[in-house]
Amino acid sequence: MAEDDEADKLRNLLAVTDSTLARLDVEDLIVELLERVRVILGADTAAVLLREEGSEELVARAACGLEEEVRQGVRVPVGVGFAGAIAANKRPMVLDRVDATTVSNPILWEKGIRVMLGVPLWSDDEVIGVLHVGRLHELTFSTDEAELLEVAAERVAGAIQARRLAIETAAAGMLERGLLPNRLPRLPGLEFAARYVPAESRMIGGDWYDAFTLPSGELWLVTGDVAGHGLSAAVVMGRVKSALRSYALISDDPAQVLELTDRKVQHFEIGTMVTALCATSKPPYSEFTLCSAGHPAPVLGLPGQGSELVEIPVGPPLGAAPGVKRASTTVTLPAGGVLLLYTDGLVERREEDIDQGLARLCAAVHPAHPEIVCRTVMHSLVDDKVADDIALLAVHRTASPTGRA
Numbered sequence: 001m002a003e004d005d006e007a008d009k010l011r012n013l014l015a016v017t018d019s020t021l022a023r024l025d026v027e028d029l030i031v032e033l034l035e036r037v038r039v040i041l042g043a044d045t046a047a048v049l050l051r052e053e054g055s056e057e058l059v060a061r062a063a064c065g066l067e068e069e070v071r072q073g074v075r076v077p078v079g080v081g082f083a084g085a086i087a088a089n090k091r092p093m094v095l096d097r098v099d100a101t102t103v104s105n106p107i108l109w110e111k112g113i114r115v116m117l118g119v120p121l122w123s124d125d126e127v128i129g130v131l132h133v134g135r136l137h138e139l140t141f142s143t144d145e146a147e148l149l150e151v152a153a154e155r156v157a158g159a160i161q162a163r164r165l166a167i168e169t170a171a172a173g174m175l176e177r178g179l180l181p182n183r184l185p186r187l188p189g190l191e192f193a194a195r196y197v198p199a200e201s202r203m204i205g206g207d208w209y210d211a212f213t214l215p216s217g218e219l220w221l222v223t224g225d226v227a228g229h230g231l232s233a234a235v236v237m238g239r240v241k242s243a244l245r246s247y248a249l250i251s252d253d254p255a256q257v258l259e260l261t262d263r264k265v266q267h268f269e270i271g272t273m274v275t276a277l278c279a280t281s282k283p284p285y286s287e288f289t290l291c292s293a294g295h296p297a298p299v300l301g302l303p304g305q306g307s308e309l310v311e312i313p314v315g316p317p318l319g320a321a322p323g324v325k326r327a328s329t330t331v332t333l334p335a336g337g338v339l340l341l342y343t344d345g346l347v348e349r350r351e352e353d354i355d356q357g358l359a360r361l362c363a364a365v366h367p368a369h370p371e372i373v374c375r376t377v378m379h380s381l382v383d384d385k386v387a388d389d390i391a392l393l394a395v396h397r398t399a400s401p402t403g404r405a
Contacts, residue, residue, distance in 0.1 A: 027062070027163075029159050030048060030062045030156055030159055030160070031062060031064065033152055033155055033156055033159075034046040034047070034048065034062060034063065034064040034156075035064050036152075037131075037133060037148075037149065037152045038064050038065060038133060040148065041117075041133055041141070041145050041148070041149070042135065042139070043065075043117075043133035043134060043135050044065050044113070044134060044135055044136045045063070045064065045065035045066040045108075045111070045113060045133060045134040046063065046064045046065065046066070046131070046132070046133045046134075047060060047062065047063040047064075047066045047069055047070075047131070047132055047133075048060075048061050048062040048063070048121070048129060048130070048131050048156060048160075049061065049069075049074075049076060049083050049129050049130045049132075050121070050128060050129035050160065051078065051087065051127065051128050051129050052075075053232075056077060056078045056079075057075045057076065057077055057078065058075065058076045058077075058078060058083055058084065058087055058129060058130060059073065059074070059075050060072075060073065060074040060075075061129075066107065066108075066111070066134070068107050068111075069105065069107055072107070074105050074107065076104050076105060077104070080104050081102070081103045081104030081105065082095050082098075082102060082103045082104075082108075082116060082118060082132065083103075083104075083105075083118060083130040083132060084104065086118045086119065086120055086130045086132070087120060087127050087129070087130055090120050090127050091120065092117070092118065092119040092120070092146050092149070092150065093117075093118050094115070094116070094117050094140060094141050094146070095115060095116040095117075095118075096115050096138075096140055098113045098114060098115070098116060098134070103116075108134065111136075112136050113134035113135065113136060114134075114135060114136060114137060114138045115134065115135050115137075115138060115139065115140050115141065116132055116133065116134045116135075116141075117132065117133050117134075117141035117145060117146060117149055118130050118131065118132030118133075118149075119131055119132075119146065119149050119150045119153045120153070121153050121156060121157040121160070122153075122154070122157055123157055123160075123161050128157065128160065128161075129157075129160070131149065131152065131153045131156055133149065180196055180208065180209070181194075181209075181210060181211055181212070184211050185211055185212065185213050185219060187213065187219065187285065189284060189285060189397060189398050190219075190285055190395055190396070190397060190398070191369055191370050191395070191396040191398060192211060192370055192393070192394065192395050192396075193369075193370035193371040193373065193374045193393075193394050194209050194211070194374065194391075194392060194393045194394070195374050195378060195390065195391070195392040196208070196209065196389075196390070196391050196392075197378075197382070197389070197390045198389045199229070199345070199388055199389050205226075205228075205229050205230060205233050205234060205237075205388075205389040206224075206225055206226025206227065206228055206229065206233030206234060206236065206237045206274075206389070207223075207224070207225045207226075207237075207343045207345060207388075207389035207390065207391040208222075208223070208224050208225075208237050208241055208391055209221075209222065209223045209224075209341065209391040209392065209393040210222040210223075210224075210241055210244075210245070210393075211393060211395075212245065212248075214248065214249065216252075216282070217282065217283050218252055218280060218281070218282050219280065219281045219282075219285060220245075220248050220254075220278065220279070220280050221278070221279040221280075221288075221339075221341055221393055221395060222241070222244060222276060222277065222278050222279075222341075222393075223276070223277050223295065223341040223342060223343055223391050223392075223393055224237065224240065224241070224244075224274060224275060224276035224277070224295065224343070224391075225274065225275045225276075225295070225343045225344060225345075225389075225391075226240065226272065226273075226274050227272065227273040227274065227317075228272075229389075236269055236272055236274070237274075239268075239269070240261065240264075240265060240269070240274050240276070240318070243260075243261050243264045243265075244257060244258075244261045244276070244278070247260040247261055248280075252280060252282075253289070253328060254278035254279070254280050254289055254290065254291035254328055255291045255325075255326040255327055255328040256326075257278060257291075258276060258278060258291055258293050258315075258318065258326050259324070259325070259326055261276070261318055262293065262318045262319065262324060263322075265318045265319040266318075266319060266322050269319060271319075272319045273294075273317045273318065273319045273320055274293070274317055274318040274319055275292075275293055275294040275295040275317045275318070275343075275344075276292075276293045276294075276295055276317075276318060277290065277291070277292045277293075277295035277296070277297075277298065277341055278290070278291050279298065279339065279341065281333075285333070285397065286332060286333060286334070286397070287330055287331070287332055287333065288330065288331055288333055288339060289328050289329070289330045290310060290312050290328060290329050290330070290331065291312070291315075291326055291327070291328045291329070292312050292313070292314045292315065293314075293315050293316065293317055293318050293326065294314060294315065294316055294317030294318075294320065295314070295317075295343075295344075296342065296343075296344050296347065296358070297309040297310050297311070297312050297314065298310050298339055298340055298341045298342070299339070299340040299342075299361060299362055299365045300331060300333070300337065300338075300339055300340075301337060301338040301339075301340070301365045301366060301367045301373075302334065302336075302337050302367065303334070303335075303336040303337065303367050306362075307338075307362045307363075307365040307366065307367075308362055309358060309362065310329070310331055310339075311329070312329040313326075313327045313329065315327070333395075333397045334397065335397055335398065336367050336396075336397065336398075337367055337396070337397050338365065338366075338367045338368065338370065338373055338394060338395065338396045338397075339394070339395050340361075340365055340373060340377070340392070340393070340394045341392070341393045341394075342361070342377075342390070342391065342392045342393070343388075343389065343390060343391045343392075344388070345388030345389050345390040345391075346361065346377070346381055346382070346390045346392065347360070347361050347381065348388065357381070360380065360381055361377065361381060363380075364376055364377045364380035364381060365377060367396070368396070369396060370394035370395060370396045373394045373396070374392055374394050377392065378390075378392070
């Protein structure tokens with residue numbers, strides 16, 4: 001009898017860890033796993049609820065024998081009811097009485113479920129949801145059955161994470177194509193070049209550069225960095241970039257534009273911090289007005305004089321404090337000079353002071369065509385110790401108004 005029990009355990013494990021399931025689409029894989037679990041455990045229902053990002057609720061996403069949960073968009077607050085308690089306590093639970101006092105979802109007791117077993121879904125050290133099964137008869141679930149459900153939960157969680165990664169990768173690619181400028185401005189007497197390189201572990205992040213002109217001919221250059229990483233930071237970046245462009249249409253003062261953008265971040269992007277540097281110039285583009293919100297100062301390279309950081313007042317990042325008044329600085333960009341804007345991923349290293357990175361950057365910037373400047377800077381500063389996104393934007397004022405622009 002013991003040998004038969006062990007053989008049954010092995011067959012059940014093989015059923016939920018079957019490598020051929022990997023050939024299925026993620027949605028089909030989850031449904032197939034739920035159906036196998038339901039059969040193996042002699043259960044009448046099986047369901048997956050996932051924690052919705054940014055909220056304290058579980059949302060029904062897949063079910064067998066309990067399809068109403070998904071169709072009705074059932075939501076369960078974390079800490080409330082059976083599934084909510086599993087998510088809050090982060091451990092399996094067996095329920096021997098299903099009614100309004102023990103579960104928050106009326107579908108369960110209306111369907112006649114008598115006993116339930118649920119386990120958390122884990123991703124790294126975070127609970128991302130709950131997998132639970134139920135029976136219409138009063139045979140309680142055993143320890144062995146709980147262990148098997150945990151194995152199934154690992155497979156479900158892995159499939160969910162694979163789906164999320166695929167979605168994020170596709171969305172990141174679309175965002176990168178949509179949020180970075182399709183082309184840089186074409187203006188007499190100016191040349192432009194730029195780089196955007198995300199950290200190796202992701203396709204896109206919260207760093208960005210922007211360069212655009214207004215109907216008046218005024219030029220705006222921007223680099224910025226949203227605190228955080230990945231797709232969520234990129235989405236915020238897109239909203240901030242759009243707001244900044246809109247405010248540039250109503251004010252030619254970068255300090256005022258950053259103040260207005262700050263109000264938007266304070267109200268609509270609560271808890272977010274964004275650094276940004278704006279540089280504006282009007283024809284003939286010999287002077288640039290600069291304003292920084294917590295962002296590193298740009299580098300100014302002058303013919304025959306070397307390169308140095310522009311001395312500008314650096315206010316707090318957007319979103320850091322309400323009602324901040326910001327100040328602008330104006331610098332001259334002579335013929336042959338280059339102005340380089342960048343994000344801190346270019347110069348920051350964990351093992352050294354940022355001043356060392358800034359010194360390397362200044363040493364690498366020489367007045368030249370901006371493509372040469374960007375290439376030289378990236379070659380000189382980017383190595384395997386870089387762990388953050390990098391955005392780089394260079395403008396070179398040519399010796400003649402025609403130039404190569």
